[in-house]
Amino acid sequence: MGDLDFVTFLLALLAGAVRVGTPFLFVSLGECLTEKSGRINLGLEGILVAGAMVGYAVAYLSGSAWTGVLAAGGIGLLLGLLHGIVCSLPRVNDIAFGIALMLLGTGLAFFLGKAFIQPQAPMLPSISLGAWSDDPSMCSALNINMLFFIGVALAIFLHWSLRSTRWGLVLRLVGDHSESAQALGYRPLRVRIMATAVGGFLAGVGGSYLSLYYPGSWNEGLSSGQGLMAVALVIFARWQPLNCLWASMVFGASGAIGPALQSVGISSGYYLYSAAPYILTMLVMLATCRPNRTLTGAPGELSLNR
Amino acid sequence: MPGLPTMLSIISSFALFVLFLALQGRPAFEAVRLVFEGAFGSSFAWENTLQRAAPLMLTALCVALPARAGLIIIGGEGALVLGGLAAATLPLWLTGLPPLATLIAMGLVAMLVGGIWIGLNGWLRQKRGLNETIGSLLLSYIAIALFNHLVEGPLRDPSSLNKPSTVGLDYPLMIGVISEDSFRVHWGLVAGIIACVMAWVLVRHSVKGFALDVVGGNVRAARMLGLPVNRLVIFTCVLGGAAAGLAGMYEVSAVQGSANASLIVGYGISGILVSFAARHNPLAIILCATLVGGIEASGSLLQRRLDLPDATTLILQGLLFTNLLAWEALVGRITGWRIALEEHANKVKNAEVQHG
Numbered sequence: 001m002g003d004l005d006f007v008t009f010l011l012a013l014l015a016g017a018v019r020v021g022t023p024f025l026f027v028s029l030g031e032c033l034t035e036k037s038g039r040i041n042l043g044l045e046g047i048l049v050a051g052a053m054v055g056y057a058v059a060y061l062s063g064s065a066w067t068g069v070l071a072a073g074g075i076g077l078l079l080g081l082l083h084g085i086v087c088s089l090p091r092v093n094d095i096a097f098g099i100a101l102m103l104l105g106t107g108l109a110f111f112l113g114k115a116f117i118q119p120q121a122p123m124l125p126s127i128s129l130g131a132w133s134d135d136p137s138m139c140s141a142l143n144i145n146m147l148f149f150i151g152v153a154l155a156i157f158l159h160w161s162l163r164s165t166r167w168g169l170v171l172r173l174v175g176d177h178s179e180s181a182q183a184l185g186y187r188p189l190r191v192r193i194m195a196t197a198v199g200g201f202l203a204g205v206g207g208s209y210l211s212l213y214y215p216g217s218w219n220e221g222l223s224s225g226q227g228l229m230a231v232a233l234v235i236f237a238r239w240q241p242l243n244c245l246w247a248s249m250v251f252g253a254s255g256a257i258g259p260a261l262q263s264v265g266i267s268s269g270y271y272l273y274s275a276a277p278y279i280l281t282m283l284v285m286l287a288t289c290r291p292n293r294t295l296t297g298a299p300g301e302l303s304l305n306r
Numbered sequence: 307m308p309g310l311p312t313m314l315s316i317i318s319s320f321a322l323f324v325l326f327l328a329l330q331g332r333p334a335f336e337a338v339r340l341v342f343e344g345a346f347g348s349s350f351a352w353e354n355t356l357q358r359a360a361p362l363m364l365t366a367l368c369v370a371l372p373a374r375a376g377l378i379i380i381g382g383e384g385a386l387v388l389g390g391l392a393a394a395t396l397p398l399w400l401t402g403l404p405p406l407a408t409l410i411a412m413g414l415v416a417m418l419v420g421g422i423w424i425g426l427n428g429w430l431r432q433k434r435g436l437n438e439t440i441g442s443l444l445l446s447y448i449a450i451a452l453f454n455h456l457v458e459g460p461l462r463d464p465s466s467l468n469k470p471s472t473v474g475l476d477y478p479l480m481i482g483v484i485s486e487d488s489f490r491v492h493w494g495l496v497a498g499i500i501a502c503v504m505a506w507v508l509v510r511h512s513v514k515g516f517a518l519d520v521v522g523g524n525v526r527a528a529r530m531l532g533l534p535v536n537r538l539v540i541f542t543c544v545l546g547g548a549a550a551g552l553a554g555m556y557e558v559s560a561v562q563g564s565a566n567a568s569l570i571v572g573y574g575i576s577g578i579l580v581s582f583a584a585r586h587n588p589l590a591i592i593l594c595a596t597l598v599g600g601i602e603a604s605g606s607l608l609q610r611r612l613d614l615p616d617a618t619t620l621i622l623q624g625l626l627f628t629n630l631l632a633w634e635a636l637v638g639r640i641t642g643w644r645i646a647l648e649e650h651a652n653k654v655k656n657a658e659v660q661h662g
Contacts, residue, residue, distance in 0.1 A: 042380075046624075086628065089635035095378055095439060096582040097631050099575060104624025110617030225447070232444055268459065275451030278444045285444075291435040 005264045012263045015141035016256020017249045018148055019214050023048070024248035025151040026206030027230040028237065029158060030076075030199035032244050035234055036162065037195035038175040038188075038301030042098030043083050044203040045227025046105020047076045051207025053109035053116065056218040060121035065212050068121065069147070072208035073201040079105055080200020084193035102227070116218050124213045145213050147205070151245075154202075158241035171195055175299035203227060224255075232281040238297040251277045311637045312583075315629035322625050327614075337612055341622065344607030345600025349488075351607075356491045357561075359599030361386070363498030363591055364553035365577025367505055368424060368546035370586040372438070374509050375539045376522035377428065381442030382550040383574025384449030385423045387565075389416035389551025390558040391453055394472045394565035395461055397479055405478035412479075413555050420551020421544040423449060428543030432536040438543075450570060457565055471566035481560040494556030498595070501549050505588035508545075518542060550574065579627045598623060 027044055034041045051072035059068025083101055087094045127149070130142030162168040171191060174181045178188035206226070211218045233251055237243035254276035261273075320338055327334035345355050368382035393412040400411060427445060430436040463473040483490040509515040521528040521538050528535050553573060558565055580598055584590035605619040 082628075086632045086635075089632065089639065091638060092631050092635045093378075093582065095380065096578070097628065099380070099578050100624060100627035100631060102624075103575075103579070103620055104628055107617050107620030107622075107624045111615050111621055114615050114617075228443065229447075232440060235440060269455065271451045271455040271458065275448050278447045278451070282441070282444050282448070285436050285441070286430075286434060289435040289437075291433065 009260055009264050011138065011141045012260035013253055013256055016260055017253035018144055019252070020255040021248040021250075021252020022145060022148045022151055022214075023206040023209045023226050024230065024233060024251050025148070025155065025245060026209065027203045027227055028233040028244040028248055029151070029154060029241055030080075030202030030206070031230040031234045032199075032237065032239060032241055033158065033171075033202070034080075034196050034199035035239060035302055036175045036299055037171055037192045038178065038299050039084070039087060039094050039192055039196055040098065040231065040302060041080070041083050041101075041196055041199060042095055042228060042231060043079065043101025043105060044098075044199070044230055045223065045225065046102035046109075047079045047200050047203040048105075048207040048210070048227040049223050050079060050105040050109045051076045051204030052211040052222050053113035053207075053218055054204070055208030056121050056211035057113065057116045059208075059212055060116060060119050063122060065122045065124045068212055069124070069205055069208045072204040074204070076200040076202070076204020076207070077197050078200070080197040080203070081193065083200065084196030087196070088189045088193060110220050113218055113220070121212065121218075123216055124209070126213070145209070147209050147213065155241045155245040162241065172299070175301050178301050203230075229277065232278060235298075236277075236281045236284055239299065240297070250280070254280075311630065311633040314637065315626060315633040318633070319622070319625035319629040322629070323622055326621065332614065333612060337608060337614065337618070340607050340611055341601065341604045344604030351600075351603060353490045354603040355596060355600040356495050357599070358602045359592075359595040360492070360494035360498040361553040361557055361573045362577055362580050362595035362598055363502050364494075364549040364556075365573045366580040366584065366591045366595060367501055367577075367588065368420075368550035368574075369578050369581035370584065370588060370591060371505060371509070371542040371546040371549070372424070372428065372539070373581065373586040374515070374518045374522050375542045376525070377431065377539065377543070378439045379424060379427060379442045379543065379546060380439055380578050381424065381427065381444075381446035381449075381574070382546070382577050383570065383572070384442075384446030385420035385547045385550035386554040386557070386574055387453045387569050388423055388449050388554070389420040390554030390562075390569045391456060391461075391472070391565045392416050392419040392551070393555035394475065394558045397475060398473060408479060409481065409559065412559060413552060416551040416555035417548035418551070420554065421548035424547025424550065425540055425544035427547075428540040432539055446574065453565070453570070454567070457567070461565075463564070466564075466566070469566055469568075471562075471564040474564045475559060479559060480563060481556065492556065492560035494553070494560050497552060497556060499592060501552070502588045502592050505545075505549075509588060514538070514541075550577070576623070579623070583627060583630050601626070 027048055031041065031044055054075040055068040055072030058071035059065045079101060083097060086092055087097055124145055124147060126143050126145040128139065128143050130139035133139060162172060170181065170186050174186065174188045174191040181188050210222050215222065229251065233247050234244065237247040254273060257273040258270040324334040324338060327337055344351055346352060365382040365386060368385060369379055372379045393416040396412050396415050397408055400408060423445065424442065427438050427442045430441055431438040457472060458470045461472045462470050481493050483492050484496065509518060517533050518538055520531065520533060521535050525535060554569060557569055562568055576598055580591060580594045584594045601619050601622050605616045608614040608618050609616055
């Protein structure tokens with residue numbers, strides 16, 4: 001009996017890691033890209049919520065979930081562009097502007113989203129990998145959404161292109177030492193604006209996953225701070241896209257550990273488990289930070305380092 | 307001229323707000339009028355506004371004071387909720403004191419807890435090199451998780467069924483309003499204003515404040531002068547955290563009556579923006595907090611009269627702050643252009659003189 005409980009628990013945990021971790025994956029890839037260019041965007045939280053709302057609304061109106069995903073990315077792109085452009089003005093603090101954008105994004109989403117709380121939009125399809133098993137819990141655990149696979153492919157692609165393509169190297173150069181990039185004839189501000197906009201796109205897509213797959217409806221309590229957590233997650237992942245994938249799974253699993261424990265009948269300490277990713281990130285930072293030395297692997301131009 | 311960007315941003319954000327509502331066929335100008343009426347239009351509106359401004363003043367100080375020493379702390383929310391929780395649970399252990407003494411003890415313990423929490427950030431940064439912005443964000447989330455765990459678990463009042471809370475405060479421990487007839491705002495407002503004025507004296511008119519400015523301006527210069535940089539930084543963090551913790555105590559003892567999830571409504575987040583809008587000047591914080599409190603207070607009127615959702619005030623706040631940050635930079639740039647233009651004109655004039 002104990003064995004069975006343990007298997008159920010592990011399965012619930014694994015399924016939860018993928019299910020809860022997918023939005024983390026997209027938002028953290030977006031934040032990773034932004035931070036690689038030397039900016040930090042705390043507004044991804046607002047973009048995530050706006051993406052969730054716009055994705056849901058467009059999916060409902062157009063009848064196609066994928067159109068919704070694209071629209072969510074589009075609104076993310078716009079808001080990211082706004083962040084990128086305004087923070088390119090002299091002396092604008094990117095952290096403060098990110099928080100202002102967070103208020104604006106959530107405000108717009110809540111305002112415009114009032115009409116879409118009731119209706120039911122089409123959901124994103126998922127791929128069933130559990131058809132071979134006749135255990136229903138196994139089947140449902142292996143029911144994995146398309147966006148997860150896209151996210152994995154994206155993480156691998158970004159990982160490769162940040163090391164081996166021209167634009168990846170330019171992005172990293174701008175983020176590490178913008179004077180050198182300028183000396184080579186690139187325009188750091190333009191690169192940063194583009195990186196922030198693309199980062200916004202990814203965060204918007206992450207938001208659409210929330211409203212179009214899991215939990216799978218639009219309401220005002222949809223996001224539990226995934227956009228802000230992404231900042232911590234990127235540090236945890238040491239600014240490596242592939243690590244973002246593992247880190248998202250860890251963050252997702254720790255979000256799923258409470259419900260997973262509930263599925264085997266343990267219900268105490270729910271909130272403490274949800275704090276596990278922060279404690280983990282804190283420990284990682286403590287282990288790698290020293291006074292007079294910045295975080296290893298952090299882009300040199302990041303305002304966190306100056 | 308610090309007033310110019312503020313004026314421009316108020317104008318432009320209200321213009322965008324009108325545009326946003328008009329595009330949806332909502333009565334836009336009526337909404338703007340109602341924002342002012344709901345915020346500052348009557349004594350009731352003023353009371354509502356100031357009631358909401360009080361915690362913002364204190365949480366903004368949690369950003370402004372460390373900012374003088376060059377730190378960006380964004381974890382005031384954590385200090386607020388833990389301070390509130392400490393204040394709410396203290397009377398359970400500390401019985402038998404007269405109400406006033408208990409209240410003072412509650413305030414002190416809230417300030418202590420908040421001060422320790424943000425002070426920890428300063429300490430981690432100075433001693434371990436942990437970035438304070440991310441560190442305070444993480445600690446804030448840890449604080450909120452701890453708060454939820456304690457309020458829904460060990461410290462939960464079994465009789466609070468739908469909304470988990472700690473045991474409610476007895477009536478004598480509820481802080482009343484300043485004047486029952488003419489000014490129904492709780493004493494947290496007075497605490498907020500006093501704290502802001504004290505902070506202003508500290509940063510503008512004391513040797514310590516000057517030392518802080520040196521640390522914030524150039525750490526190496528401060529070290530060369532022999533200033534105790536670590537101690538100064540941690541000191542501002544502790545003070546800021548104490549202010550946020552005190553805000554939590556007032557929310558518990560003047561508004562909620564117990565510690566529950568209603569404490570986590572984003573006073574910490576709004577406080578960050580208030581502080582940035584005030585350019586970390588403690589006196590300007592009083593004004594900015596009142597403005598933001600006013601916008602929040604007008605929400606119910608907008609909802610009642612025009613059937614606008616409560617997120618309307620959130621949009622207005624977002625517009626105001628994005629515009630403010632943008633205008634501040636733009637005005638700086640315009641001034642730069644003007645200087646460049648004048649220089650150019652002078653050059654042309656000089657050239658003409660030489661040629662002539």
